[in-house]
Amino acid sequence: MKEQLPPKYMQLKEEILTWITAEQFKPHDKLPSENEIAATFSLSRQTVRQALGELEAEGWLYRSQGKGTFVADAGSAAAGKHPAQQGLTIGLMTTHISDYIFPTIVRGVESALRLHGARLLLASTDNEKNKERESLESMLQQQPSGLIIEPTKSAEGNPNLDYYLSLESRGIPFVMLNERYSDLDAPCLKVDDELGGFRAAEHLIRLGHRRIAGFFKTDDFQGIYRMRGFLRALREHQLTLRSEHLVRYTTEEKLVKPAAELSALLGQAAGERPTAIVCYNDELAVKLLDVVRGKGLTVPEDLSMVGFDDATLATATEVKLTTLEHPKTRMGEDAVKLLIRLLGQGGSRKPEADIIYEPRLIVRESTAPDGEEIKN
The missing domain is CATH 3.40.50.2300 (Response regulator)
Structure with missing residues (x-):
């Protein structure tokens, strides 16, 4: 069945709203005349008048007698009112x-x-x-x-x-x-992600781990700061990080790259592979649990893992995750x-x-x- 299009005046209304929200026309700018709009979109003046009338009633526009139709100042009506x-x-x-x-x-x-x-x-x-x-x-x-x-x-x-x-x-x-x-x-509400990354790595260091790998999504600042805290903990404890032990990935790569990289690391000899990993979040940690199992290894006996966010996933598997709390x-x-x-x-x-x-x-x-x- 062919999809039914909205009425023409509604289509025009959406177009004018786009002009306003994208600031093609700013508060108190004059819009083209009804005749100009009608000619541009091959519409009747009645259709244009109906679209403009609704936008005026909704507070987007105002008319000035003899001058035309203008974009309203959305902030001015609310400025003097308490919520x-x-x-x-x-x-x-x-x-x-x-x-x-x-x-x-x-x-x-x-x-x-x-x-x-x-x-x-x-x-x-x-x-x-x-x-x-x-x-x-x-x-x-x-x-x-x-x-x-x-x-x-x-x-x-x-x-x-x-x-x-x-x-x-x-x-x-x-x-x-x-x-x-x-x-x-x-203003922003956020976790101190750098501190979280630091605490995750330091926890593993205090447990005696020296070969610690980090997996971080770096197309958002959360992942970058978590990685920064992870690296700071290693530096402060004078641990050397092998380049292959720092895995960075993007959102588009998250389903494949981290698992492939961990699989390669766990394929190394027992004295070479990492004994612990810090994960960008709990979602990633749970996915990487499958990689560990696939290699015939166990958590935490062969590999310790730390997640981030304390999501419901953190306690949903047979291995309950050590993690950092997110409020x-x-x-x-x-x-x-x-x-x-x-x-x-x-x-x-x-x-x-x-x-x-x-x-x-x-x-x-x-x-x-x-x-x-x-x-x-």
């Missing part, structure tokens, strides 16, 4: 919604918003930059009061800066989860509190400090003293 005086709509954009630790973060956001009677808009970027752009555009068209955003591949730059600047120009505050883009100064629910709740505080400031934006959580090491069954060191 309690208006119905709040908060957007939450994460790289994933239903996977890994993200459902727990979403529940934290939802529970905090419920206290304010706020509506929640959800969007997932699937960790793709183009989908982040689509999500930002969609969110802007729904006129949210504020946004909570997890950046997509934060270490690979911010091609969507124009949309973030549009948020600022329209007076829509936003906070960032887990990390921020380097070209933005929005998932609390982070979601704190993000809402911070955003409400920003909304309460109205038009004057006071700088807000980042909220940084200290990662707690949770020791379980996947780490043990190095058997080689005990023998020696």
Whole structure:
């Protein structure tokens, strides 16, 4: 069956919204006349008038008698109001919604918003930059009061800066989860990932391990900082890291490269292969457990493993993972509190400090003293 297109006035309305959200037309800019729009899109003036009328009713546009139709200043209407005086709509954009630790973060956001009677808009970027752009555009068209955003591949730059600047120009505050883009100064809620990487490696060093490998996803700053902490621990304890013991990979490589690299390392002689590994997160650690089993080895007898985030996966397998804690629910709740505080400031934006959580090491069954060191 052929897909039915929306009415022509709705298609035009979406197009004009795109002009506004992408700042092709900024607040108080004059739009083309009804006749000009009608000619451009081969539409009747009635269709154009209907689209403009709805956008005016929704607060996107305003008319000036004898002068034309202009883009409204979205921030000015909300600037003088406290959040309690208006119905709040908060957007939450994460790289994933239903996977890994993200459902727990979403529940934290939802529970905090419920206290304010706020509506929640959800969007997932699937960790793709183009989908982040689509999500930002969609969110802007729904006129949210504020946004909570997890950046997509934060270490690979911010091609969507124009949309973030549009948020600022329209007076829509936003906070960032887990990390921020380097070209933005929005407040951020994040774990001290460098400290977490340091504690993971140091835990293994204190258990006597000397050949420790690290597996880190480096297209986001979380992975880079975790790797940085891992390397700092080795340096401070004067341990030499072999180049093949540091495995870096991207999101696109995560299903293949880490497993292949670990398989190669575990194929080495017993006196050469690593006795312990630090993983970017628990999801990776669980995947690498299968590689260890496939080599006829066991955790932690032959290989100790440390994950990160204390996801439900960490205790879902027969080997319970030693890991670093991530404050998932609390982070979601704190993000809402911070955003409400920003909304309460109205038009004057006071700088807000980042909220940084200290990662707690949770020791379980996947780490043990190095058997080689005990023998020696």
